[in-house]
Amino acid sequence: MATAIPSPPKVGMVSLGCPKALVDSERILTQLRSDGYDLSPDYAGADVVLVNTCGFLDSAKEESLEAIGEAMAENGRVIVTGCMGNEADTIRARFPEVLAVTGAHQYEDVVTAVHAAAPAARGAFVDLVPEAGLKLTPRHYSYLKISEGCNHRCSFCIIPSLRGDLVSRRPDAILREAEKLVAAGTRELLVISQDTSAYGVDIRHQSRPWNGPVGQGREVRAHMTDLAEALGELGVWTRLHYVYPYPHVDKVIPLMADGKITPYLDIPFQHAAPNVLKRMKRPANEAKVLQRVKSWRDICPDLTIRSTFVVGFPGETEEDFQYLLDWLEEAQLDRVGGFRFEPVEGAAANDLDGAVPEEVKEERYQRLMEKTAGISAAKLQAKVGRTLPVIIDDIGEPDEDGDIGATARSQADAPEIDGNVFLRDAGETLAVGDIVDALIEDADAHDLYGVPVS
Numbered sequence: 001m002a003t004a005i006p007s008p009p010k011v012g013m014v015s016l017g018c019p020k021a022l023v024d025s026e027r028i029l030t031q032l033r034s035d036g037y038d039l040s041p042d043y044a045g046a047d048v049v050l051v052n053t054c055g056f057l058d059s060a061k062e063e064s065l066e067a068i069g070e071a072m073a074e075n076g077r078v079i080v081t082g083c084m085g086n087e088a089d090t091i092r093a094r095f096p097e098v099l100a101v102t103g104a105h106q107y108e109d110v111v112t113a114v115h116a117a118a119p120a121a122r123g124a125f126v127d128l129v130p131e132a133g134l135k136l137t138p139r140h141y142s143y144l145k146i147s148e149g150c151n152h153r154c155s156f157c158i159i160p161s162l163r164g165d166l167v168s169r170r171p172d173a174i175l176r177e178a179e180k181l182v183a184a185g186t187r188e189l190l191v192i193s194q195d196t197s198a199y200g201v202d203i204r205h206q207s208r209p210w211n212g213p214v215g216q217g218r219e220v221r222a223h224m225t226d227l228a229e230a231l232g233e234l235g236v237w238t239r240l241h242y243v244y245p246y247p248h249v250d251k252v253i254p255l256m257a258d259g260k261i262t263p264y265l266d267i268p269f270q271h272a273a274p275n276v277l278k279r280m281k282r283p284a285n286e287a288k289v290l291q292r293v294k295s296w297r298d299i300c301p302d303l304t305i306r307s308t309f310v311v312g313f314p315g316e317t318e319e320d321f322q323y324l325l326d327w328l329e330e331a332q333l334d335r336v337g338g339f340r341f342e343p344v345e346g347a348a349a350n351d352l353d354g355a356v357p358e359e360v361k362e363e364r365y366q367r368l369m370e371k372t373a374g375i376s377a378a379k380l381q382a383k384v385g386r387t388l389p390v391i392i393d394d395i396g397e398p399d400e401d402g403d404i405g406a407t408a409r410s411q412a413d414a415p416e417i418d419g420n421v422f423l424r425d426a427g428e429t430l431a432v433g434d435i436v437d438a439l440i441e442d443a444d445a446h447d448l449y450g451v452p453v454s
């Protein structure tokens, strides 16, 4: 007689916040899937809804509270996790009926809460899990989290109080996860953490044997440069995010020049004026950074540098802001995101004097965006006529003439935060995740336009 398989309970997930929170959501879902749960794409079909919150900025907290409210109204059986879970009192005061509130990275607590809210049937038929776990990102790119927490104390940031000091993962565990992801179809690895350059400091850069098919038992040190080199052997694009310009960053540039890892550095500079950086208490705040950027480009001319900047930080004078604009003119960063300073509850910067009026922040923000859009447009224009490798993110439907377009990215574009390469005449043979050469035909301030070449 056939074994009756009880239908598994269904879990809904709302994931807010940064890529790091997305990785947490993937881990939680992977665990739940292996415990016999199904996923529900909507509120109505879910036995319980998980809301993975972001609590970094006050605006993000409000968004998290709204998401919890929506899940309560639509379903009513809600478990809250993520950064805002550390403020259980605020959540419970507004939504006393939530089933459980757990903080960031408390995977076991979340999973236990789900088990209590909707017990799962176990058995051989429900215990299967995809080799690389369940992913919320498209299959062809994956975030790879290498550490959690941060040893710095930037005055505007509450991440260390939410997530604690730096805790690095073992290099062998990271590399095994990367190998699995690549075996499951990942063509691009996005290395993330709060401070990628500091990777391994807490575990004294200990070496571990890398036992995968590529590593073959070789020792790999828990250090950003060694890890980058090892990841580079997996034959996929490897992109480094949240890198601070410590001296050893110089050593990854030759790996980029040799095509071993993607020539792309995401360095959150946040400002350039020494006065402001000092008040921000930023790490790796050194005057010679412009010289280093220049020497990196001498070694690897195709290096793309992305960064973010905050305008209107307390005490920022017009002179400081002008310093930033002049610095950007020199640095010629490829991709820049801007923020207007916003006080975050619990951040040391809130006690600083010299608050910048909102209209001044807005005006500086507009000037920053104008400046960086001009630099970006010129840099992209210089790529017209070149043939560049691109990764396909999406293939469109045929238009009235039967032409198919595709949305792709070059090595200069991280998914979701940078630009795109829009391809015409993509043909029917291309698939999402393919890496092909494209002739760049046109450019605007943020995106490129081209055609695949065989």
Ligand code: SF4
Pocket (backbone or CB within 6 Å): 150, 151, 152, 153, 154, 157, 158, 159, 160, 194, 195, 283
């Ligand atoms: S480096 Fe600064 S901004 Fe980044 S997580 Fe650490 S304390 Fe926060």
